[in-house]
Amino acid sequence: MISANASSERPWVTLVMDGATSVRHYGMMSQALQANATAIFANDLQRSEVRTHATKMYLDTIRRLQLSLRSPRWNDPIVMHTCMIVTLFEVIQSNNPAAAYPHIRGLAHLIEQKGPHTFVSGLEHRTFRYYRINLFLMNLHDRRPSFLAEEKWKTIPFSEDCQPKTILEALVDILVEIPGVLAAIEAMKTGQLGHYALVQKGLELAYWVRRLVYDLESWKEAYIWTYPTICTTPRLHSLSLLELCTLSTELIPYKHNLSEALNCYAAAHLILARLAHGMAEKSWLVGTVLRQPHSLHDLVAAITIISERHISDANTEMVSMMVTGFSLRVAQSTEEVQDPVLFQSIQKLLARINREMGRRYNINYSVPKDTQRIEV
Template sequence: MADLGRGEGQKSRSKKSVSRQSRSCRICRLRKVRCDRVRPCHACCAYGHPSKCVYDIGSDDEEAQPITQAEEIRNLRNEIKELRNKINQHGGQEARTRKLAELERLFQAIRSAPIDVVDDLVGGIRADHHHVRSRAIEDELPLRMLTPSSLDGIEDKTGYSWNLVRSRQSNAGLSDSHSSSGSSSTESISVEEDWCGPLSRFTPQKPMLDLFIQRFVDAFSPEVDASSGHAGALRAGAEIRIFSPLISSAYDAVSLTYFGRSVKDPRIEAAGMQIYPKVLRSLQEALLDPERSRSESTLVTVTLLLAFESIERTSDAGVIAHVRGAAQLIKHRGPENHVHGVEHLLFTELRPYWAGVALADRKPSFMADNVWKTVPWSAGTTKKDLLDYLVDLVVEVPALLGEHDDLITAQESQILGRGELRAKQARLWNRISDLTSRFFQWKKEHVDCYPGGPVKEARIPQGPDPFPVFRCRDLRSMKIIEPPPLVYPDLRLIQTMSFYYASRLILSSIDDRPEGAISMAEKYQLACGIARSLEDYLRRAPGNMINRLAFSTRVAWEAFPSGGVERGFMAQVFNLVEKRHSLRLWGSFMPELSAYAGSNT
């Protein structure tokens, strides 16, 4: 009978393990690691391949369906709310204060602890864990927890206390990310009830920090509909920061700096600037690691620091360096790693940035390859719109710019014969002609019949917040006039048309065809189109979405004559954006974004 009972128990355990294994994602089954059945799971995120986290579970098995990371975060927040309610229900201000401090440590641990620690914490809370761990965690955490051995046999544990002692041998990555929070002294936390269990593993940060992060996210990744353009990448990155100390520290640095500049408090701004070098060091270590360089957290951090540079502009080439680095990282990761999740949003939403840096570098773009135009959308995560189809054309321009520069160099050095030079010139002209005709076809298909309606000329009421008045020349009489602003049906069309005008202007700079080349008057009108679109966008765009027009605005600035009334208007806009949105990048007139060869204007 005993053997029979053991046999049945073994069968039951075997059946349970098989069931659990079958519900794990493909990668966890292949690597034979524990899967938490979140999409994407923590193990895949830590491994750096969240896009490959796929579950082979039929739609009819609803109970076994994995939940998303957003749902998991919401569940954790709901549990934290329940814990807060327990604090409020318990009498005594002193007890509430102690429990609130304990809860803040729990929140910080969930945000930035390693995966196994988070699993233990969450599992302990959900199971209403009533015993404590007595083993000190010293090798894996910057803090180790020491518990009195005399507690093991005590049933009533309402009067014990926890001692948190900072470990001298902390994890290097976590130390870089969190060394600015808390001191190295010993803390004693009294816990009168066992509802919270062993929560504290990290030093607490100010509760206001999460509010700073939320304010930054609302500014740089506002919640908008498709007609305003997609802006959810940095918001999605903030939601997964609890899984990565690197992302968490990057958001801390950027949000503190942005809030400090917004409220003109140099102390808060300096606090963010103090964290920034540590984030850069941690990022450099990640980039040098073959596996971590492909991870989601590295891509999010590089892109996030681009926002930091637009706020602070720590150097003349800081912004373009981060855009170039992010583009190279995307290329290194490959198109198949940008199909799902945050990495898909970072690639698709900010694709004009990645195309813009190729235009500024005047070198062929990897995004001109067909796989980069198709694979990231192959799973239907998002759908292409008119801006995406425009970028499909724009990514072909950098190769033409590079070919033109090589041709000029060959002419000056006289290394090519006349026949070969004429052949290369004719081939370049044919490619320019073909791309120009495809630009016209794109405008006919996507803009001329735009579902939201046509672009109109209309005076915009100024109100208490006046906008600079754009003045330009009537090319027939050469008199200075004040054309009305261009008013668009939605923000997405403004961004798209501004990028279209800028791309056409850049292409026209190398268009010296004997026939069919764009005229000077047409170039002037393209630049005026960008300038006349700025007021409508600035008045309607939420947060700091104006950064999406930075490249186009710089292109228009360079297209206008030096010292003219047009540049006077553009200078006013640059200064207005810097003052209103706390963006030093705009106040510098953004020379690093120039796409014209040898431009120093």
């Protein structure tokens, strides 16, 4: 499940494996890795006794983790990395990616407690950069505000001598605010507010959505229109969203990072557009504040265009499949768009991602229907 062969998506893996096999840390982290590996073998062999042995190792690792978290060693990097490894066990055992969320919530709390200054360099910095998208997806699932939306978490971990933010990492700085918008809308729905208080809250949320739309367009101007392989395209600024996405899929050589970022950009716009559509239906005044740059249909179609090209290119790195799956699930849950052909394509693309996850990571990966959709 975690290979010692480090790749561009996981530059920290070799260092983690070195820590796992060192004399000082051999126990806890190594046991977590063995529990995951044994669970995979149990899936392959369909042997209940192997599964039982894997579960025993996992439970013993959890016990040791709990002791470490209650001790002065709670801040040790090995504790955090062991937490990351055990999040995979539930996914392997249950074949459901949402099963890892309780562990990810605990890990998010640990990262927040350690503070942003902990992640400015070394292995912890690399880990933070890799794991930030996981924390965003968990907060989106829970509809809970993310501590990553605080300015200090966007700047301090990147404040020392490190590689500049990638095009996707710069976009994540905007994405991490979306769970907070969803949480605020849920609170407004369930709160006992009078008419005028509801109007005021509605306008505040409308301006928040409007600011995020502006931030997304500013990101496009800063990172997409200046991207080296497309910045010389004639009439670039006048291209429609679908034309821009089609252009990105036709580049030779194909640029994975550009397509991943554009896919997440379209998904973020789609979430905000659906929120704006729902808010405008309830209040004409709010609707006047929210003018969306793209139609719902174009956003769903853009995600489909990019995802199909991306999956066809056989880029099966974990983060790449995660962000593509996220965008497709946002598109899949957009019931406002009535296009059977488009949604059939989305279903097929999600099935291909599930098969690739199973093939590459040796898991019978099958997302239950109630967890595939991302509701807004």
